[in-house]
Amino acid sequence: MSRSLRLPGLTRALTAATAAALSLSLTACGGGSGGSDGGGKADPAAVQAALDKPAEITFWSWVPNIDKTIALFEKKYPKIKINLVNAGQSKDQYTKLTTALKAGKGAPDVAQIEYYALPQFAVSKSLVNLADYGAAGLKDKFAESAWTQVNVAGGIYGIPQDTGPMAMLYRKDILDRFGATPPATWEEYGTLAKKIHDADPNTFISFVDPGDAGATNSLIWQRGGKPYTVNGTTDVAINLKNDAGSKAYADTWGPLIENKLVESTVSWNDEWWKSMAAGRYATWLAGAWAPAVLEQFIPQSKGQWTVAPMPGGVSSENGGSSVAVTTQAKNKEASVAFAQWLNSDPEAVKSLNSEVGLFPATKLLLDNPGFRSAEVPFFPNSKPNEVFSDMSKAVRPGWQYLPFQPYANSVFKDSVGQALQPGGNLPGALATWEERLNGFGKEQGFTVK
Incomplete structure (x- = not known):
């Protein structure tokens, strides 16, 4: 996620009712075990050969300027026409996609799907298992944290497009005013607060x-949490109450909130941006998309921000998307070939970064000295790409999202969100969130432990 391709705050508009309607339950979509889309295996050679045959592919994506990268594909493979459709941003697209999938018609051949939402579409057998088309051979091209997020229920259901490894953006002028340096541990973070x-x-x-x-999921992940466990397509375990990382998150942020050392506020509105520009907050813990967003919304703060590793030196992902092929794709081989080229071809990934503004998922750029050391005028005398690339390598392994994560996120504000203010009980709120998710999962036909 980058250049406000999906602003995190916008997903809050997804109500519980909408999320529940969006959910592709096992009973509604004929769930069960197994990692195939049911279409049988294809010869990987046929995928490559499809690039030289006439085809028309509909691609749903809300990414600004991605048409520039698509133009490179069509120039290289002139027999294939890509119809780019902006069906809405994030939840809006997912709602339309779910409707089309349930109806059995109207879905695109290829769709952009964020990592947190991918399991929902994968376990309902709405997406092609790309492993059947040779996608496993791409594994070494991608950062581990990106590749693991497209591996769901024993299959590969997307090609990573961008990532959002978390780092600590901070106002150097504020820290200088207090004679402070970026906190290297969470204990130092609390002391500085x-x-x-x-x-x-x-x-x-x-x-x-x-x-x-x-943000909460990313911070739990960063502390080593694994509150969600998914086994196959039907078995789910939720442990927000006793998970070690969830406890570490609550132990850190609970006192900060109670002692009013951090401010509880709605973000991504005009008032919040004014506060960000005025220096009300010394740090912002966010994904690699954040630098471009700062430059877009508060350009007047140029030269005031810089980037440091997350406290503790380990990281998590905070955003990012994949490109998936739906089971309604008319030409699956050509659709797979396009998805693979778009996100792994050297020319394409360079375009996605330089022309589209996405932070890369590929090692081609993450390990490239020129990319890592690139000067970013908004951050003079610093190397933000280097920090975020290092944080990509430091992402803790083993995280999983629920196969109904959009619903889980939609009801967060009714439980944990209520505790993110003075007087709140964060451990109790995490337990309440867990209880609600357990109930919803069972209603959707999952075996919940």
């Missing part, structure tokens, strides 16, 4: 957004 707010009650080390489930 108190120092800043004691000296200036109008300045906080950061903020918490009661509606941003994605």
